[in-house]
Amino acid sequence: MIEADRRRAPGVPEFEQLYRDSRDDLYAYVAGLMKNRAAAEDVTALAFERALRKWDRFDPGRGTARGWLFGIARNASLDELRKRRRETELDFDPPDERSHRSGQADDERFEAVSTALSRLPAAEREIVALKFFSGLNNTEIAEATGISPSNVGTRVHRVVTRLRANLEEDSRHGK
């Protein structure tokens, strides 16, 4: 059995479905957390590769596939952040032009939100990425991050509150 066939043993169609459903969401989460496009691409690919390798160990009884996948991606992202922090500072990319055009907000609003978002600490930015970029529900966020589902809502609210405060502050200062 060649390597590729071995890797594509039973359950791979389900994984491919998970991949199709989650590819952009996962990338959005990782990019939102990493704030660097190249790093996000590497980590996203690595997360899917790890997930495929561990797919036969995934236990649906212990949670959703998306929560499990995002947990893998989270670990890969944080490992990458640790590594890059040791080796070099991570360069932050400017906001994605594609996403700019795909949103409903105008340029000014988009810039304001992006700026306010970038001022959030990574832990809060992660919540935004999981909730608003990737569209995970609270249960999936809890599975991915290891916090309790009841606390997810609290954190989301707190992050949004801070984000609104940032926006108002930026607005007052004419940013």
Place this chain on the structure above:
Amino acid sequence: MANDQRPLDPAEERELKALEAGLAGKPVDADLADFAQLACDLKATRPQPNELYAAELDQAVADGFPPDWSAGEARPPRPGRLTRLASRIGFGRQWFAPVTTGLAGLLVVVVAAGIAFSDGQSNSGIDNAANPQTAGGTADLMQTGAGAGAVPESAVVERYSATARSVGEAARTSGITPVVAGSQDREVARSVRITLATPPEDLQETSNRIIEVSDSYNGIVMRSSVSGGEADGEARFSLMIPSAQAEAAVAELSSVADLRSRTQRSLDITAPTLSAQERLRTARARLVSLVTELSEATTTGERQSVGRKINGTRQVISWLTRDLERLERQVSLTPVSVAVETDNKTGSDGGWDISDAIDDAGRLLAVSAGVAVVALAVAIPIGLMVLIALAINRAWLRRSRERALRDE
């Protein structure tokens, strides 16, 4: 994060629901419209993968991430966790094989040393490697071996050469009755145990023969007993054989019936013998001195005092003399214990039958169980250490990840 534990109040719950509604594109109350708008704005800032990358990733997933897969630029294969850790501490892959081999060898040496140490402890800690004469003196009797058809067991020779104190200690702790055989320069006490097997019907004849052999070598039968029926009879003899003839007597006793085992122990008692002799000389010299002192005593008090000292010294001389005689007896006479056992196996044609098979199976199981216990004794601590190390590593990794998120 203490705020995380605080439940949301009703107003906050409404705001959260407005966010969810905004994400889902559902209408919200007018006073919460800005929450819904913010949710939409956040969603609009969602990063998107570029099309080329997405296409490459699609293909990689379809191919099952082949080893040579790379996104955009060539990516070296990701090393394993152990390799990454090793390289982080400057430990190259080329060292893996020799170091792991060395560690395995070290483990084997440690285990072997532990077993050897354990064996040494079980032999009363006696070390006589530095006593070639004793070793040589016992070598002949070591060459016992078992007769054909017998079940041989290891002959044990205990040799000892040390100070008087350690010899005495060894004699007390070994539980053996030392006897016989002196060599030219050393005083060596030996004891022999012989186990013979004979058909039940030959038990009495074998017992008689043992007595005859003992008599022929001027031996003394200290104790003897013959008991049991045909199936499970046994006879036991405690003999004292003059050490000069012990070797020949033991050889002849071993041939009276099938030899099952023969065990000899030797004890070098040169040091305690010399010590007893020296103390005896000293005591006698003191006695002579005290007698002279007594003759020169002028008062009754002096005479009484010296007289008491003389009595005490005589008592010491008596003790030392008995002690020396006991040591000399240990050298001049060798205690030989002979046990004669009977069983149906011996009474049969000597072939290997089902009961032999059961016995052999039992022994095999016992040995296997022993090996398993030793293996577990080694494996369990190592396994526990590995598990602890893995748990520590896991906890450290989790903390460092959370720290990376917190410090970002």
